[in-house]
Amino acid sequence: MKTLSLFLSIALLGLSPQSCTNTPVDDSAVNTIELDIKSQQLIEGDNAFGLELFKAVNASLEEDKNLMLSPLSTSLALAMTYNGAEGNTKSQMEETLHKAGFSSQEINNAYQQLVAALKSHDSKVDLSIANAIYHRDDFQVNSNFISTNQEYYQAEVEALNFNAPEASKKQVNEWVNDQTRNKIEKIIDSVSPNDVMYLLNAIYFNGEWTYRFDKDQTENRTFYTEGGNELQVPSMMLEEVPLNYASTEQFELLELPYGKEKYSMLIFLPNKNHSTNEVIAGLGSAGLNELLGNLHQRNLKVYFPKFEFAFETSLQDALNTLGMTDAFSPMLADFSGISNRSDLFLSEVKHKSYIKVDEKGTEAAAVTSVTVGVTSIGAEPVFNVNRPFVFAIREKDTNTLLFLGKVNNPLRHE
Structure with missing residues (x-):
């Protein structure tokens, strides 16, 4: 039986203040x-959807592991696939992705507008978003599926000789490596005889801090893990500057802006009697919007650990948990919009990410939405990230969540 394989790759890069765009x-x-x-x-x-997916993946995460997902990248990859779904498979995808009530045309138009706006938004932030579809050269793909994804998602489309698996694998992985600036070297390990198509999305983010940390102030400071261990972690320091801040009964929230302040990182620092899992469990888009509305400016000194890690996971179980089950079933999947064949289903949804945060900038993000809107002022004008935290990267005009993550151990690289 043939399979339709969907892959997702993400990378966040934020080390160089120079833009990597051609123009x-x-x-x-x-x-x-x-x-x-x-x-x-x-x-x-x-x-x-991104917050629900984040919760589902976090629930299966091994203790002490760091995590990062991109809600935007996942949504874009699945939106391309959705253009080929029909019947109950399509309905389940609509419910899982929170797209019920939208027509396919409205979804495609909205993503086309959003991606174009995000990529040209701030000259101090390099954001590139790319899509590609590689398919077996003897596999008949419906022309409307191809033309729709080319028009609205600017997807590169190419037929490959999957009977030469090493050459095909090399070409797919080279695309991923190029689009992620050499930070993610590969997305597929082998080309299966049953694979007929790979749908790919890659996001690259390079943001320079608005208020840059002074390298001379970076030194090892104690970081307390949720397991009770003490680590010596290279931690940056930012002298008092006006930053957006809020607090709830569970955590403190700090916003660190990039560039001309159109993009920012949100840092959710649990209070000492709470955990990152409690913060993530309480996330919801309505509560997050309310909390962001309560942000207020405050002069703060900031201590923030440097970190760098890669993350890889299959999203199949999480998507099944959220209700997208038929797409993965050989007997139930309906992707007749991709091809006239009746034996297509998703064999994998793979997600890879990379992030590095240093004095110049960042390339990672985490999303947290909280229902508690209580705001309070602490006694000391210091925001000390010396324990596990949740983070998000967002665009502020639209409140688009580009990335969501948590750091349990800043010294761990995977």
Whole structure:
């Protein structure tokens, strides 16, 4: 039986202040993103799906492991696949992805608008988003499926000789490596005889801090793990600057802006009697929006650990948990919009990510939405990230969540 394999790759890079785009951008350029109602509703749905997926993956995570996902990248890869779904498979994808009530045309139009706006938004942030479809050269793909993904997702499409598996694997992995600036070297380990198609999404983020940390102030400081261990971790220091801050009964929230402050990292630091898992369990898009509305400016000194790690997981179990079951069933899947064949199903949804945070900038993010809206002021003007935390990277005009993650151990690289 043939299988349709969906793969997802993500990388966040944020070390160099120079843009890696081919066209020079005026440093003064900054735009305000204005989207129509349908596009705004789609982003709300993406954020809700991303938070649910984040919770599901976190629930299966081994203790002490770091985690990072990209809600946007996952949604884009699955949206391309959705263009080929029919029947109950399509309905389940709509419910899981929070797209019920949208037409396919509205979904495609909204993503086309959003991606174009995000990529040209801030000259101090290099954000590239790329899609590709590689399929077996003797596999008949419906022309409408190809043309739709080319028009709305700018997907590169190429037929490969899967009977030469090493050459095909090399070409797919080279695309991933190129799109992620050599940070993710490969996404597939082998080309199976039953594979007929790979759908790929790659996101690269390179953001320079608005307020850069001073390298001379970086030194080893104690980091307390949730298991009770004490680690000596290279930690950065930022002298008092005006930053957005809020707090709840469970955690403190700090916003560190990038570039011209259109993108930012949200840091959710659990209070000492709470854990990262409790924070993540309480996340929801409505609560997060309320919390972000309660952010207020405060002069704070910040201590923040440097970290770098890669993350890899299969999303199949998490998507099954969220209700997208038929797509993975050889007997129930309906992807007749991709091909006239009746034996297509998803054999894998693979997710890889990479992040590095240092004095210049960052390439990772985490999303947290909290229902508690209580705001309070601490006694000391210090935000000391000396224990496990949750993080998110977002675009502020649209509140799009690009990345979600948590750091249990800053010294762990996977």
